[in-house]
Amino acid sequence: MHEALTIGQLSARSGVAPSALRYYERLGLIRSHRTGGNQRRYARAELRRVAFIRISQQVGVSLDEIRAALDSLPSSRTPTPDDWAALSRAWRDRLDEKIRLLGKLRDDLDGCIGCGCLSLQRCTLYNPADSLAAEGPGARLMLPRPDADRASA
């Protein structure tokens, strides 16, 4: 049988560290069964899941959202290429939006290089609302202040 990969094999074939694979499993992103001696064995189909996870991360999706997406796959049968394609399409929109925002940022940056302003509310550049910055890590519990002052410079 060429089914059933060990964690080391899955790691080697996916390029993802064993520790990360165990972590994914704890979060419910991938699944395994166990041998008599309590070792993990992965079905080959899990390779696709890992691929999907890493690709999704590049799109900028959090593990939690990836888990939600994977949960929407049919659990009874092994997912078909079409199933995967459906998930990928969802990410495509995100990717488009992300590219759009970065493009806008670039244009605005160009504009501001031209005018030399780099002031906060003046140009569209500094728009906390549609920010991409929210992607970053870190505790972000403080509410965004909706007002920001309107006395002139």
Added chain:
Amino acid sequence: MHEALTIGQLSARSGVAPSALRYYERLGLIRSHRTGGNQRRYARAELRRVAFIRISQQVGVSLDEIRAALDSLPSSRTPTPDDWAALSRAWRDRLDEKIRLLGKLRDDLDGCIGCGCLSLQRCTLYNPADSLAAEGPGARLMLPRPDADRASA
């Protein structure tokens, strides 16, 4: 005098929390002088710095790199619009590259939706080398394994 903002004022005008401003100052990204009673006072020029910091973060630059960039500003005189433009231009290249990579990811994703492969080394999609994923947070001490296996599926 309308020089010298309190931390609260700088926060209100920049949209950045006071705690974050103190944090930036600890890291050497912005500067202040103190009143007799040990309170921070910010020159108006710091507003531009804060703007630059937030914009840079949207471009995906780390605070450490932003600090390095800010350190390259002339310290003797107040930076001119041209000085800021020079810094912004450096980010532009990053932004272009980032947009390019995301565009490639999108195209590859489209291709893979078409072929339904989503396999790891098969398509250009899964290329750990030029990854954007390195942006993300987290400990990333494990070396990327350059080999990834070559037994066939």
Added chain:
DNA sequence: CTCGGAGTTGAAGCGCACTTCAACTCAAGG
């Protein structure tokens, strides 16, 4: 049977970008 490499676990650590807290001082209005 022995050995070493691969696997197991839970708990702790890391890096980033902050926030939160407690305990305190400062500054301005009534």
Added chain:
DNA sequence: CCTTGAGTTGAAGTGCGCTTCAACTCCGAG
């Protein structure tokens, strides 16, 4: 003078995505 709101500090906490460690077991070759 008193109060209240804004500011100060250092230390600790938060969230994400992992890695690292210690102490252990499993498995296959010799």
